Amino acid sequence: MDLEISQERLEFILSNPSTMTMTALELLSFVVGLCYWKKFSKTPIVVFILFLGYNFLNEVVAAFVLVANLAERNTAFYNLRYLIYFSALFWMYFKYLNKRSFKNTVVAFYAVWLLTYIYFVATSNFLYQKPLFSAVTGDMLLLVVVLLYLVETINSADLSKIQDHVLIYISVGLVISTVVQLPASVAIYVGWYKITDASDSLNAFYKIIRDASFWAYCISYLIFAYGFYRAKSSNYLMQ
Secondary structure, eight states: OOOOOOHHHHHHHHTOHHHHHHHHHHHHHHHHHHHTHHHHTTSTHHHHHHHHHHHHHHHHHHHHHHHTTSOSOOHHHHHHHHHHHHHHHHHHHHHHOOOHHHHHHHHHHHHHHHHHHHHHHHHSOTTTOOOHHHHHHHHHHHHHHHHHHHHHHHHHSOGGGGGGOHHHHHHHHHHHHHHHHHHHHHHHHHTGGGOOOTTOTHHHHHHHHHHHHHHHHHHHHHHHHHHHHHSOOHHHHTO
């Protein structure tokens, strides 16, 4: 099969420094995670490391599908990502939380989110529509779960050694990216996607919002990478 490369789409991707930097740092965090894999073997952290690799590959394949004109939209790649992303993270925090009430909260939150996702799949076009409500709901619930973990860890751990917990770094990175991504996603989907005039002055405003969310991800990936390097071994982490 002959591939027809869209130069316009390729140039659009390569000309955006925030996108390119984000993708590169995502790969970096995955590679660093692999380098320190033995520290976290037999713990749920390996699932997060594998997710970083999947997420990078998903971005590359989704971009290739558009550039090679294999499909009009690559939305399905990101819609599937939501299921993997939230399932992996809710499970990871469930494994590390100690209080039964916090664990029950995670289970309840995941069940609520899963219902919103199933509803989207059942009532929407999975290939073309984004599950905005499900994504926003998942981000908000996950943010609460992350904060529960931070509160529990800060209250129970030796604060002088808290920097040795890799999930602290992951949590901080997730808070940064989620806090920026939440309003950005809503603004872009509700506002930018409805603009049909390429010369509309609001395009520049929405591009700034989009790039801000990308740069927030860049910071998060750097924090993840540093956390894999700085944190203690899995035995210490599970104490």
